[in-house]
Amino acid sequence: xxxxxxxxxxxLIRMLLLLLGVSLAAFLLMSASPLDxxxxxxxxxxxxxxxxxxIDRLEDYWGVNDPPLQRYLGWLGDFVxxxxxxxxxxxxxxxxxxxxxxxxxxxxxxxxxxxxxxxxLALGLLAGANRGGLGDRIIRGYCLLVSxxxxxxxxxVLLMVFAVWLKxxxxxxxxxxxxxxxxxxxxxxxRHAILPALTLSITGVPNIALHTREKLIDILESDYVLFARAxxxxxAAILLRHGLRNVALPAITLQFAAISExxxxxVLVEQVFSYPGLGQTAVNAGLxxxxxxxxxxxxxxxxxxxxxxxxxxxxxxxxxxRIRRGAARA
Amino acid sequence: METILQVRDxxxxxxxxxxxxRRRELPVIRRLSLTVEAGQVVAVVGSSGSGKSLLAHGILxxxxxxxxxxxxxxYRGQPLTPRRAEKLRGREIVLVPQGVTxxxxxxxxGPQLRMGRRDARAxxxxxRVLERYGLxxxxxxxxxxxxxxxxxxxxxxxxxxxxxxRLLIADEPTPGLDARAAGRILGHFRELAQEGAGVLLITxxxxxxxxxxxQVAVFYAGETVEVASAADFPAGRLRHPYTRALWxxxxxxxxxxxxxxxxxxxxxxxxxPFAPRCPRRGPECAEEIxxxxxxxxxxRCLRPEGGDGL
Numbered sequence: 001x002x003x004x005x006x007x008x009x010x011x012l013i014r015m016l017l018l019l020l021g022v023s024l025a026a027f028l029l030m031s032a033s034p035l036d037x038x039x040x041x042x043x044x045x046x047x048x049x050x051x052x053x054x055i056d057r058l059e060d061y062w063g064v065n066d067p068p069l070q071r072y073l074g075w076l077g078d079f080v081x082x083x084x085x086x087x088x089x090x091x092x093x094x095x096x097x098x099x100x101x102x103x104x105x106x107x108x109x110x111x112x113x114x115x116x117x118x119x120x121l122a123l124g125l126l127a128g129a130n131r132g133g134l135g136d137r138i139i140r141g142y143c144l145l146v147s148x149x150x151x152x153x154x155x156x157v158l159l160m161v162f163a164v165w166l167k168x169x170x171x172x173x174x175x176x177x178x179x180x181x182x183x184x185x186x187x188x189x190x191r192h193a194i195l196p197a198l199t200l201s202i203t204g205v206p207n208i209a210l211h212t213r214e215k216l217i218d219i220l221e222s223d224y225v226l227f228a229r230a231x232x233x234x235x236a237a238i239l240l241r242h243g244l245r246n247v248a249l250p251a252i253t254l255q256f257a258a259i260s261e262x263x264x265x266x267v268l269v270e271q272v273f274s275y276p277g278l279g280q281t282a283v284n285a286g287l288x289x290x291x292x293x294x295x296x297x298x299x300x301x302x303x304x305x306x307x308x309x310x311x312x313x314x315x316x317x318x319x320x321x322r323i324r325r326g327a328a329r330a
Numbered sequence: 331m332e333t334i335l336q337v338r339d340x341x342x343x344x345x346x347x348x349x350x351x352r353r354r355e356l357p358v359i360r361r362l363s364l365t366v367e368a369g370q371v372v373a374v375v376g377s378s379g380s381g382k383s384l385l386a387h388g389i390l391x392x393x394x395x396x397x398x399x400x401x402x403x404x405y406r407g408q409p410l411t412p413r414r415a416e417k418l419r420g421r422e423i424v425l426v427p428q429g430v431t432x433x434x435x436x437x438x439x440g441p442q443l444r445m446g447r448r449d450a451r452a453x454x455x456x457x458r459v460l461e462r463y464g465l466x467x468x469x470x471x472x473x474x475x476x477x478x479x480x481x482x483x484x485x486x487x488x489x490x491x492x493x494x495x496r497l498l499i500a501d502e503p504t505p506g507l508d509a510r511a512a513g514r515i516l517g518h519f520r521e522l523a524q525e526g527a528g529v530l531l532i533t534x535x536x537x538x539x540x541x542x543x544x545q546v547a548v549f550y551a552g553e554t555v556e557v558a559s560a561a562d563f564p565a566g567r568l569r570h571p572y573t574r575a576l577w578x579x580x581x582x583x584x585x586x587x588x589x590x591x592x593x594x595x596x597x598x599x600x601x602x603p604f605a606p607r608c609p610r611r612g613p614e615c616a617e618e619i620x621x622x623x624x625x626x627x628x629x630r631c632l633r634p635e636g637g638d639g640l
Contacts, residue, residue, distance in 0.1 A: 227432035229392045231489065232420025233445060241446060245436050321436065321473045 004317060011313065015306045019299055023079075024072065026298040027291070031068045035289040037088070038064065075295065085292030089284060094296040097281065102300070104174055105270070105277030109262050111197045116204030116262075117255045123205065124212025125247070129239055131217055140213070143206035151265050155199045155272040162195060169195050172274040196273045200265050207261065208254050215250045219243055249320055256312035260305040332406065334497050334528030335366040335389070340401035342384050342393065344595075355398075358384055358595045362401070362554050363621055363628070364547040366497065366528040371519060373531045373539035373560075375576070376549025377592055382532045386501045389530075390425055391415030405497065420445075424490040426500040426519075430482035433474040440470030443489055459488045463518065480511045487518050498522055499530045504538060516542040536563075537580050548573045551593050551603035554621060557628040569629035572604045602631070610635075 038058065039047055047055070063071055078085060084094035127139040146154075163171035170176070174192050175184045219225060219242065228238050267279035274280070278297060285294040317323045342359040358381040366372045376382050387393045389403060391412050403410040405418065415423070434442060443456040460469050463484040469477075477485060483503060490498055500519060504512040516531075520542050523529045533539050539546060540560050548556045548570065556570040568574045578586040590607040593599070601616035602608070608615070610633045621630045 223427065223431040224434045226387075226392060227425065227427050228434075230387075230390050230419055230425040230427070231445060232416070237446060242434050242437075245434065249436075322475050325473065325476065 004314075007317070008310075008314065011310050015303065015310070018306060019302055022302045023076070023295055023299050026295055027072050027075070028068070030289070030291050030294060031071075033289065035287075037062065037289040037291065040287075040289045075292070079299075084296040087285075087293040088290045089288045089293065094292050097293060098278070098296050098300055101276060101278045101281045104275070105266055105279065108193055108197050108200065108270075108275070108277060109259075109266055111193070112200035112204055112265075113255075113258060113262050115197075115201040117208060117258065119201070120205045120208025120254075121212055121247075121251055123209040125216055125239075125243070127209065128213040128216030128220065129235075129243070131213075131220075136213075139209065143210050146202060147206040147210075149203075151199065151203050151268045152272050154203060155196070155269050158195055158199055159272065172272075174276050192275070196266075196269045196275050196277075199269045199272075200262060203265055204258055204262060208251075208258060211254050212247060212251060215247050216243055219246045222246075249316065252312050252315050252319065256308040256315075259308035263301055263305060331370075332368040333365060333404075334368050334406060335364075335530065336402075336404040337362060337364050337385075337389070338402040338404075339363060340385070340388065340399070340403065342381065342388050342397055342399050344394075345396045345398070354596070356595045357598075358552055359388070360552045360598075361621070361630075362549070362552070364530075364554060364557060366530050368496070368526055368528050369523050370545065371523050371529040371531055371543045372545045372547060373533060373543035374547045374549055375533060375536050375539050377534055381552045381595070382534070382549060383501050386425060386499045386530075386532055389415070389497075389499060390419045390423060392419070421493055422496045424493050424495040424498055426483075426486050426490045426498060426503050428502045428505065429479065429486075430474050430477060432486065433477075433482065435474050437473070438470065439472050439474070439477070439485055443470075443485070443492060455492055456488075459492045460485070462491065463488050479506050480515075483507065483511075483515050484518075487515070491518075491522065495522070495527050497528045497530065499532070501532045502534070503531075504533070504535070512538060513541065536576055537582070548576065551598050552595065553603060553630060554628070555604065555630045559627065562627060567625060569624050569627060569634040570604075570631045571608050571610050571633075571635060574635055575607075 038055070042050075042058070050058075059065055063074075066074075075085065082095075084098070086092070087094050087097050090097050123139050123143075127136040130136045159171055162169040170192050172192075174189060175181070176188055176192075179188075220238075225238055225242055228242055233241070263279075266277060267282055269275070270277045270280035271283055278301065282294065282297045282301075284290070285297060340359060340362040341357060343355045343357040346354055346356050348354060362385060364372060364374065374382055374385065384393065384397075388399050389410070391410075393399060405414070405423070408414070410418075419425075433439070439460075440453075440456055443459070444452040456470060457467055460467070465481065465484055465488065469481070469485070474482065486503070498519065503519075504515055507515065516538065519529050519531060531539060531543060536546075540563055543560050546558050546560055546563070547554050548558070550572050556568070556573045558568060558573065562568060563577055568577060575586075575588045578584055579588060588607060593603055593606075600618075602611070602619050605611045605615040612633060614632050619630050619632055621628050624634055
């Protein structure tokens with residue numbers, strides 16, 4: 001137990017260092033960006049009508065001319081106190097914007113994460129167990145096809161089929177257009193989330209399926225499976241008793257590593273479907289030179305991805321007897 | 331005495347693809363013959379790379395899918411067809427593999443011994459068989475990584491003995507063990523033979539094999555070159571020049587090394603594969619050489635030692 005706590009503590013310290021590095025990198029990239037925050041946020045026309053004095057006051061107010069280090073430290077100081085600043089685009093506290101968008105995205109990503117994980121695992125097991133057979137060839141072909149398909153293109157195809165031709169699902173946004181916010185039903189929300197979630201799920205499957213297949217093939221070629229066969233265990237029993245057991249550990253790693261991929265995919269997918277989630281907001285913040293919002297999103301998503309990996313590491317300690325018992329003895 | 335296993339002219343080859351599309355058959359075992367009687371320990375001795383493990387897999391019917399087996403295997407008088415092998419393996423015909431990697435790393439020893447059975451009888455059996463090999467009941471709850479090398483071997487033997495086997499195939503069961511532990515493991519095999527099983531001991535260690543075996547089949551480049559009784563070795567009644575060289579290479583017999591190396595699969599050429607290294611070779615050694623009886627054993631040589639060479 002003590003060992004586990006120490007392990008978790010070390011990981012958390014590493015997470016803090018990582019977040020510090022990520023925020024600094026994002027900040028430096030934004031400072032190097034050619035977008036002028038004044039121009040993008042006030043607007044070309046409005047800027048033209050302002051007097052130089054007004055512009056100077058605004059620059060002064062926003063701290064445009066402060067040295068970058070001072071601006072970063074200022075942001076960091078506030079961040080530590082729980083204040084992520086105010087979004088320039090949304091004129092709301094960053095925490096509030098992220099909270100709202102994350103809520104929209106979370107369901108989307110959670111569904112895609114679970115669905116692609118389960119389907120990927122099932123397809124991978126099926127392909128690995130029938131290696132070289134027809135099923136394996138079909139699954140592998142499908143996986144290669146999907147992984148070489150750009151996410152946004154797949155999103156457009158689904159949009160065309162289900163929203164334009166079949167007209168069974170909405171083409172975009174998270175709620176129906178022209179409806180009072182109070183009268184939006186859960187069913188409406190679900191209907192709007194189906195296409196983006198489906199796109200994300202489909203693109204997440206091949207990675208997990210192909211990795212699971214490789215792992216299962218390794219296991220089926222292992223000494224212990226050979227011995228199980230020599231002892232007269234049936235192929236189905238071998239798959240259930242030894243295959244699943246030994247595929248569980250790499251599956252945990254894969255599943256939690258997939259969080260980062262889902263996050264990355266959601267940026268593109270939400271853009272295509274104009275879905276007001278975290279991904280789309282990140283794009284807006286980047287293009288709109290909304291530094292506080294972008295930094296906030298970067299740090300929050302890095303933290304989520306890191307926590308995913310941390311959970312995988314901790315689960316390993318619970319599931320793998322070599323770590324669980326080995327650590328207990330040490 | 332009942333003949334448990336009879337292997338005649340067994341060949342095992344692999345289909346390989348080299349450089350893309352060119353298929354070729356790679357013979358790993360060629361013309362292997364041996365017989366195991368009930369109550370007997372027969373050692374198959376050959377250096378590594380001579381295809382010894384494949385012999386075990388071939389008998390059990392668990393060769394990889396890209397391999398082909400020819401020749402005859404008879405088990406207790408009847409041909410051992412793939413279907414029959416499938417029924418018998420793990421029951422009458424059991425394998426004792428090399429070491430701990432043959433145990434599922436994520437499964438405790440007890441369930442692994444019982445192979446999914448959970449009834450009280452299975453529990454009793456696994457406990458008894460572990461006890462027989464000096465392992466306490468706490469061993470059941472251990473994972474393979476918690477076993478020492480010697481314990482792992484004993485668990486593997488326990489797994490075999492749990493089935494009351496008639497034919498036990500041990501594939502290199504002792505590497506990594508010190509002489510005393512290895513001797514104890516081999517003693518267990520002898521014990522199982524005394525209870526009436528036939529034991530086929532596959533090893534590269536001639537000295538160790540001689541401590542336990544009744545008969546020794548010597549393997550060279552996938553062929554049986556000689557079958558001799560264990561007593562023939564110290565008595566100097568060896569037939570094949572390779573067996574002689576193997577014997578002389580033992581530390582206690584002069585440690586004489588033999589120049590050259592065993593040809594790999596597919597490199598044997600025609601005739602005797604040992605001819606290039608043989609001090610007694612002649613022009614006729616380039617022809618097919620039959621395995622023939624000589625002085626109570628078998629030899630595949632035209633100019634055998636102590637024989638009436640041509």
